[in-house]
Amino acid sequence: MTWDELDWPALDRLRDGFLRGGAASGHYWQNASDLASYDFTYGERIGWKWDHVLRELRLRGWSPRSRRIFDWGCGSGIAGRRVVEFFGAATFDELLLWDHSPVAADFAAAAASRAFPSLQVSPVTPGFLASDEPLGLLLISHVLNELSVDALASLRAMLERADAMLWVEPGTHEISRRLGQIRDALLPTHRVIAPCTHQLGCPMFRDGRERDWCHFFAPPPAGIHADSDWVKFGQRAGIDLRSLPYAFFATERTAASTDAPASIARAGETPVPAESVELSRVIGRAEHFKPYARVLSCDAAGLADLELPKRADPALFKQLERTKSPLLYHWHREGNKIVGGEPLAE
Structure with a gap:
């Protein structure tokens, strides 16, 4: 796929369907050309969010324990x-795919097979969906507003069948808070890997925090703003190329997991003192x-509106x-003032 080959009318139709939650009322993928154009544009932007996650x-x-990936609601398969x-492809034995549209699942399987020839890739059967067979690493991406x-x-x-899951969604207030409710429901059986630094219920749901939501921003690749093709796409799609807001969580089933690091509060505990x-x-x-600078900081003590004086x-x-x-930071604080800190080292 190249910019000259894009099906612009199909992209316009798809965007309208996404905004209306089109999947809830039926398939919106009409053919492989739809998927190729989507994968090259909207899908690539979702890929930038996944890169940041x-x-x-x-x-x-963190790295996955399971050698099986199951991409649920795969679309073009970008996740x-x-x-x-x-x-790395050598980390996994198989990539399983499912989408409400068989056209999408077939497209995703073909794209993954081309990219990773040594990996076993296949759409799943209805029997697999209905079974109790373990899913391995479950991937879910940009589906909540369509379900x-x-x-x-x-x-x-x-x-319940996943060993671990990575779930990425748009970073809107409504979708993020719905995702947070799902995250909290998993706490009895899963350890939260990210973005949280604790295992407590999400503090966004505490009284007085109704206007807040858990979201982040992924950086677009360097040079995108100077790329005339991406600029044209952004203008036609009504997208700000500088902004890639997303919400996500990553969890891992606790039955076979090691203990959480000491810096992470366990489920059921009360918030710890800020110090x-x-x-x-x-x-x-x-x-x-x-x-x-002003930040909204989340940790085992809860949410805090903090200020960092430049001096x-x-x-x-x-x-x-x-x-x-x-x-991610180790703050040095005096009340709600940040007096120093270090980023978590890569």
Whole structure:
């Protein structure tokens, strides 16, 4: 696929369907050409979000235990391919795919087979979906705003068969908070790997935090803003190329997992004192003003609106503004003032 080969009318139709939650009312993929055009544009942008999520998982020292990947609601298969590419094809034995559209599942399987010839790739059968067979590493990407009530119930049942799961969604208020509810429901059986630095219920659901939501921003590749083809696509699709908001969680079933690091509070515990917190995650991005920066920080103590005076740590002030890494920090605090800190080292 090249920019000259793009089916622009198909992209316009697909975007309209996504905004209306088209999957809940039927298939929106008409043919392989639809999928190829989507994969080259919208799918690639989703891939940039997955790249950032995977970078954070590496930062947190996590890698999958299972040699099987199951990409549920695969679409063009961008999530599965990004995960295999990141961890290496030799890490896995098979990539399984399912989509409500057989056309999409076949496209995703063909694309993955071309990219990773040594990997066993196949769409799953209805029998597999209905079985109790373990799923391995479950991938879910950009589906919540499209699912009917029945489809979401079926997906929740699938979660019980996963050894681990990576779930990425758009970073909107509504979708993020729905994702947070699913994350909390998994706490009795799963350890949260990311983005949380604790195993407590999500503090976004505490009183007074109704306007907040757990979201982050992935950086687009360098040079995208100067690429005339991407600029044209952004203008036609009504997309800000600078902004890639996303929400996600990564969990791992606890039955065979090792104990969580000491810096992570366990499920069922009350929030710890702020001075005992070892690692915090910035929600969204830092807001910079001339004399200070402001962040919404989440950790085992809960959510905190913090300020970093520029004079307190000029290097940290600049790093918060310029870094493209996931925003994980060891803060040094005096109340709600940050007086210093270090990013989690890669």
